[in-house]
Amino acid sequence: MLPLNPIVVILHKEPQETKARRYQRILEEHLGLQSLVFEDISYESSLEDCPLDEDEDAFQGLGEEDEEIDQFNDDTFGSGAVDDDWQEAHERLAELEEKLPAAVNEQTGNGERDEMDLLGDHEENLAERLSKMVIENELEDPAIMTAVQTRPVLQPQPGSLNSSIWDGSEVLRRIRGPLLAQEMPAVSVLEYALPQRTPQAPEDDRDLSERALPRRSTSPVIGSPPVRAVPIGTPPKQMAVPSFNQQILCPKPVHVRPPMPPRYPAPYGERMSPNQLCSVPNSSLLGHPFPPSVPPVLSPLQRAQLLGGAQLQPGRMSPSQFARVPGFVGSPLAAAMNPKLLQGRVGQMLPPAPGFRAFFSAPPPATPPPPQQHPPGPGPHLQNLRSQAPMFRPDTTHLHPQHRRLLHQRQQQNRNQHRNLNGAGDRGSHRSSHHDHLRKDPYANLMLQREKDWVSKIQMMQLQSTDPYLDDFYYQNYFEKLEKLSAAEEVQGDGPKKERTKLITPQVAKLEHTYKPVQFEGSLGKLTVSSVNNPRKMIDAVVTSRSEDDETKEKQVRDKRRKTLVIIEKTYSLLLDVEDYERRYLLSLEEERPALMEERKHKICSMYDNLRGKLPGQERPSDDHFVQIMCIRKGKRMVARILPFLSTEQAADILMTTARSLPFLIKKDAQDEVLPCLLSPFSLLVYHLPSVTVTSLLQQLMNLPQSAAAPAPSNPHLTAVLQNKFGLSLLLVVLSRGEDLQSSDPAAESTQNNQWTEVMFTATQELLRIPQAALAKPLSIPTNLVSLFSRYVDRQKLNLLETKLQLVQGIR
Amino acid sequence: RRDSSRNENKKHLVLLRDGRTLIGFLRSIDQFANLVLHQTVERIHVGKKYGDIPRGIFVVRGENVVLLGEIDLEKESDTPLQQVSIEEILEEQRVEQQTRLEAEKLKVQALKDREKEVQTEEVRGSQS
Numbered sequence A: 001m002l003p004l005n006p007i008v009v010i011l012h013k014e015p016q017e018t019k020a021r022r023y024q025r026i027l028e029e030h031l032g033l034q035s036l037v038f039e040d041i042s043y044e045s046s047l048e049d050c051p052l053d054e055d056e057d058a059f060q061g062l063g064e065e066d067e068e069i070d071q072f073n074d075d076t077f078g079s080g081a082v083d084d085d086w087q088e089a090h091e092r093l094a095e096l097e098e099k100l101p102a103a104v105n106e107q108t109g110n111g112e113r114d115e116m117d118l119l120g121d122h123e124e125n126l127a128e129r130l131s132k133m134v135i136e137n138e139l140e141d142p143a144i145m146t147a148v149q150t151r152p153v154l155q156p157q158p159g160s161l162n163s164s165i166w167d168g169s170e171v172l173r174r175i176r177g178p179l180l181a182q183e184m185p186a187v188s189v190l191e192y193a194l195p196q197r198t199p200q201a202p203e204d205d206r207d208l209s210e211r212a213l214p215r216r217s218t219s220p221v222i223g224s225p226p227v228r229a230v231p232i233g234t235p236p237k238q239m240a241v242p243s244f245n246q247q248i249l250c251p252k253p254v255h256v257r258p259p260m261p262p263r264y265p266a267p268y269g270e271r272m273s274p275n276q277l278c279s280v281p282n283s284s285l286l287g288h289p290f291p292p293s294v295p296p297v298l299s300p301l302q303r304a305q306l307l308g309g310a311q312l313q314p315g316r317m318s319p320s321q322f323a324r325v326p327g328f329v330g331s332p333l334a335a336a337m338n339p340k341l342l343q344g345r346v347g348q349m350l351p352p353a354p355g356f357r358a359f360f361s362a363p364p365p366a367t368p369p370p371p372q373q374h375p376p377g378p379g380p381h382l383q384n385l386r387s388q389a390p391m392f393r394p395d396t397t398h399l400h401p402q403h404r405r406l407l408h409q410r411q412q413q414n415r416n417q418h419r420n421l422n423g424a425g426d427r428g429s430h431r432s433s434h435h436d437h438l439r440k441d442p443y444a445n446l447m448l449q450r451e452k453d454w455v456s457k458i459q460m461m462q463l464q465s466t467d468p469y470l471d472d473f474y475y476q477n478y479f480e481k482l483e484k485l486s487a488a489e490e491v492q493g494d495g496p497k498k499e500r501t502k503l504i505t506p507q508v509a510k511l512e513h514t515y516k517p518v519q520f521e522g523s524l525g526k527l528t529v530s531s532v533n534n535p536r537k538m539i540d541a542v543v544t545s546r547s548e549d550d551e552t553k554e555k556q557v558r559d560k561r562r563k564t565l566v567i568i569e570k571t572y573s574l575l576l577d578v579e580d581y582e583r584r585y586l587l588s589l590e591e592e593r594p595a596l597m598e599e600r601k602h603k604i605c606s607m608y609d610n611l612r613g614k615l616p617g618q619e620r621p622s623d624d625h626f627v628q629i630m631c632i633r634k635g636k637r638m639v640a641r642i643l644p645f646l647s648t649e650q651a652a653d654i655l656m657t658t659a660r661s662l663p664f665l666i667k668k669d670a671q672d673e674v675l676p677c678l679l680s681p682f683s684l685l686v687y688h689l690p691s692v693t694v695t696s697l698l699q700q701l702m703n704l705p706q707s708a709a710a711p712a713p714s715n716p717h718l719t720a721v722l723q724n725k726f727g728l729s730l731l732l733v734v735l736s737r738g739e740d741l742q743s744s745d746p747a748a749e750s751t752q753n754n755q756w757t758e759v760m761f762t763a764t765q766e767l768l769r770i771p772q773a774a775l776a777k778p779l780s781i782p783t784n785l786v787s788l789f790s791r792y793v794d795r796q797k798l799n800l801l802e803t804k805l806q807l808v809q810g811i812r
Numbered sequence B: 001r002r003d004s005s006r007n008e009n010k011k012h013l014v015l016l017r018d019g020r021t022l023i024g025f026l027r028s029i030d031q032f033a034n035l036v037l038h039q040t041v042e043r044i045h046v047g048k049k050y051g052d053i054p055r056g057i058f059v060v061r062g063e064n065v066v067l068l069g070e071i072d073l074e075k076e077s078d079t080p081l082q083q084v085s086i087e088e089i090l091e092e093q094r095v096e097q098q099t100r101l102e103a104e105k106l107k108v109q110a111l112k113d114r115e116k117e118v119q120t121e122e123v124r125g126s127q128s
Helices: A019-031 A053-066 A086-104 A108-119 A121-138 A142-149 A165-182 A185-193 A200-211 A266-271 A274-287 A300-311 A319-324 A331-341 A344-349 A356-360 A378-386 A401-422 A427-440 A449-463 A473-492 A553-587 A592-612 A624-631 A633-645 A648-660 A662-668 A676-686 A691-702 A716-723 A725-744 A750-769 A785-792 A795-805 B086-127
Strands: B011-016 B021-029 B035-046 B049-060 B065-070
Touching: A553 A592, A553 A624, A553 A633, A553 B086, A592 A624, A592 A633, A592 A648, A624 A633, A624 A648, A624 A662, A633 A648, A633 A676, A648 A662, A648 A676, A648 A691, A662 A716, A662 A725, A676 A725, A691 A716, A691 A725, A691 A750, A716 A725, A725 A750, A725 A785, A750 A785, A750 A795, A785 A795, B011 B035, B021 B049, B035 B086, B049 B086
Parallel strands: none
Antiparallel strands: B011 B021, B011 B065, B021 B035, B035 B049
């Protein structure tokens, strides 16, 4: 046994030998490597002789300093402390670029050799040893062994100029074997760029560290989101999920590596972030109306659990799981999590039953692609994929049916167009011309198909939501309106041709994520670890209410205004909720409905209280609060929206208050001119009011004296009202209502009648007095006013009134 | 959106947040909408005229992209717009920008006046 290399040290202190530790030990034994750098390293002792000569110098220097300086600093002591000569790196890269196209077209074996030559002898030995080692330790399954040997050759790119970064890494990937299943492309570039001696280090680091703890100091267990060795933006090296082809229908699986399945379920879990893990299967369920719940977003703990659960197969402890789930080993947990989180297809796919075939065989009944069969191994399965029809339909089931229809129509049009252009509908010729085009364009297809699919997949995932009405309100409403329009039109026609599709939203059921902070065993008390889900309070902000008397008047005004604004905002939220209840009703179950009703009533009451500024102990709240709200534009609009929900008395109260302070409001509304929005709900209300209320309302509006005393020479209140569009319109509406009441019920109570008559007399007097020029133009003129006035005034005056108020249509 | 990823190597038009219009072959895209455009041309539109400035390869950071659309090569020539030289279009752009700035200034001034009005009114209102 080779002497233990001193730099290679313990990953973290675990009672039993961790998988990572085992690997480390094996590596040391077999290869005498000295450059494996792990997280939380403590450099133990000084360097000794190592078989790899070149490394010695570099690391000796490092080693001596190590003990004195902080050992946890990767950048200084680990792989980051590499002498990065960019020129060297560039040369190497350029060299590589030239060699790659040649390498790409060769067989696996040749490719391997080429790559290894490029990187030096060390690499060759290392690679061989690593691959041997990994295979013998991990891959017990004979099926997997066969799969490993049958690697597909990379398809030659349409142009040699197309060698992109991704290609290079692909080739590299092949050499490294399953060991490098988790490497990311970014790493590969670095590998080439780094000087010769260190490439081994980062590679191995990253390989094994993928399975061990991630490089950063926070482990996913403690509650922060899982850390990736490479930025989240990089696409996976391998084909991520060939089976989820509802959306990602990829007819060209050549980039898929068969060794991937051996990692099952590890590669699946590792390559994709936990979010993807949950969401992609979910996206395949988009075809279903109410897919079983797979939440698109999990807390990191649940993600970790999920990974652990998903990967805890009996007897299949791959090191990858270990890294992420050190604390969650145990099948009871897996069992608990599995049914909860992995419902539906995912649950079927990642069952305790051994079968990555299930993983691939997710046949969605709703979508066209043929369900994948259960192959004996991944190879034949992939061939199945290859044989799929090149024609695929994008998954649009999550879209609104109208939207979907439009899209399909457009697609059809395009297809027809193309067909027409090419004549005789031969798509072959179209395709060949397309290929010609591509051939001439050497930069075409810089992005591989799987990369495109990967990006699309991400974008699709972003569209999933638990509540489309919440997330995508305008989209939903827009298409609903469209549908209503078309439905309305169709009603006039022969009958609905298209069945009115009830919108079935692909809802993902919300799961309650109660975050439980991690507890450390053996620690006294509860340690609080601050993370994304459990943020620590940074600033202790205390609200102190000011009670100083020497505040300036302006400040008081400002404060009052601010308070009003806050009240408006709160009431608005209530209003939005109340408006939403109808929709919730339809979606809710029978039992929940009474509760919803209660909630709604309660909210309406609080809205009203907010508006009127209810103060206990006051039998009649002052108008001031309401007036303040009405001074603000948003307040006025809000009142207009709230009115329909209020009871008649409440609404009448609001109306009276408005009438009382109308001149003031008119003055305040001069800039905004929003009052007219209130006319419509007010009119609606007025037509429901009894005659008593109407009478008093009219009095208020015109500010007529209660008694029949001699009227004042001028009535500024009335003048203001009449000069305003809203005021005049409201007045006319009230008058009209009064007339309605009169005409409809002549045998009404005499007292009311008398009152009304009195008021009308004074009203008409006032109206006659006002010069016409001062009048505003009302929004609408009720038709029965002529008959109204004719009761109370004589012919002459009637004509006068008519012309003044422009009551007769012809004059306008 | 998915179809956009199948539209590689077709001419695309990109509108950026700063108002620039780029036209080029979309070579690469990622989930942040970072774009790699090849043989890019910046097209400046003023009124009915436009001018193209060849720019080469563009790598655009996703956050600056407003929208991205495919150009139908057949319909591309079917436009009422008139192409002019670069110098001319730049001159037109300068003139347009100047008029816009002046209009902005007037607007800002008017708003300031209004603000003062409202403030004084409020104080008066609260006192009454």
